[in-house]
Amino acid sequence: MNPHEPFEKLSEDDCWRLLGGQQFGRLAVSVAGRPDIYPVNFVIYRDAIVFRTAEGSKLASMAINSAVAFEVDGYEPDSNEAWSVVVHGAARLIDHQPDEDELEHLPLFPWNTAPKHRLVTLEAYEVSGRRFVAEGRHA
Numbered sequence: 076m077n078p079h080e081p082f083e084k085l086s087e088d089d090c091w092r093l094l095g096g097q098q099f100g101r102l103a104v105s106v107a108g109r110p111d112i113y114p115v116n117f118v119i120y121r122d123a124i125v126f127r128t129a130e131g132s133k134l135a136s137m138a139i140n141s142a143v144a145f146e147v148d149g150y151e152p153d154s155n156e157a158w159s160v161v162v163h164g165a166a167r168l169i170d171h172q173p174d175e176d177e178l179e180h181l182p183l184f185p186w187n188t189a190p191k192h193r194l195v196t197l198e199a200y201e202v203s204g205r206r207f208v209a210e211g212r213h214a
Contacts, residue, residue: 085204090160093204094147095119102126102197103144104166117145124162124197141165145197150209160204162197169194 085093094100102113117126124145145162 082205082207085158085160085206087202090162090202090204091119091122093149093158093160094124094162097147097149100124100145100147102166103146105140105142120196123199124164126195126197128193128195141167143197155209156206157209158204158206160202162199163201164197164199166195166197169196 098116098118100115100117102115104111104113115126115128117124119125143164143166145164146159148157148159150157
């Protein structure tokens with residue numbers, strides 16, 4: 076990182092590498108005309124973000140408007156650097172058997188006991204990220 080810049084812009088490859096090392100992110104959707112954010116656990120598979128969801132407002136909103144944003148943040152204590160990656164893309168409910176069978180075998184499990192039987196992929200059309208020194212945090 077350049078010490079004279081407030082942050083470093085990450086390459087798309089760096090963004091995907093950071094995303095691939097995480098399991099938890101936030102999905103931003105528009106619900107009834109207003110933005111909302113949902114925590115989801117996810118995996119990266121074939122250059123897409125895959126997660127499970129239940130029936131409800133999150134799923135309904137993606138059916139009406141597939142444009143979503145997804146964000147993951149991280150902190151690296153050894154370097155005192157934080158990072159943030161944002162993905163803009165289209166959410167697609169997996170509802171046909173061949174894709175569903177393939178995705179069912181991914182290591183993707185809900186963190187709570189609520190049943191989440193619907194699989195969703197987020198196909199990215201823009202990926203961006205930044206890395207910066209966590210100035211206010213003491214290593």
